[in-house]
Amino acid sequence: GAVVSQHPSRVICKSGTSVKIECRSLDFQATTMFWYRQFPKQSLMLMATSNEGSKATYEQGVEKDKFLINHASLTLSTLTVTSAHPEDSSFYICSARHSGGADGEQYFGPGTRLTVT
């Protein structure tokens, strides 16, 4: 149990276009999901916290107009990278907090590799 999926697993897009990444909790409800960004050989950096039915909370330095987050249901959050540029190329990982789990246990998706050409 407690599986989180991400789609797509990898995507290549052209500079200036937008790309949407989905994060789904498959067998549990998640009122809160998190989006992280990981550059090669580096750690995970929290980008934003996504709460179902309300606006996302962005970390300092993350452009909310560039990284649009929508958490429309208890099992789905989406991250849209708008007007993507090569510097947005990275590995994006989501995690979902199990609403019914002990101490709000988090489960991670497998990540999405974004390459902007």
Add this chain to the structure above:
Amino acid sequence: AQTVTQSQPEMSVQEAETVTLSCTYDTSESDYYLFWYKQPPSRQMILVIRQEAYKQQNATENRFSVNFQKAAKSFSLKISDSQLGDAAMYFCAYRSAGGGYALNFGKGTSLLVTP
């Protein structure tokens, strides 16, 4: 803000031997959680072990155990009987007990296991 420091960018251990990965953190909170995550080449984050700060007893999970020193703000991971499949990046992470539930990660330690 809480900071998590992993001072060992890389570690190496021979198969069947024991290795300890270090982690220190800085916080003014009294209640929090600490975690070790494993990230193999697949990039999937896997929870290895967690520790609640209010528990004095060190957490253990099979071959994995921690040495939690609250006063020293230290949280090391010991891997016993190392296996080739243990080779991965290991991240130490901190989470506050109240509020947002977001994880604050250290920079990671790359563990190499040699036959």
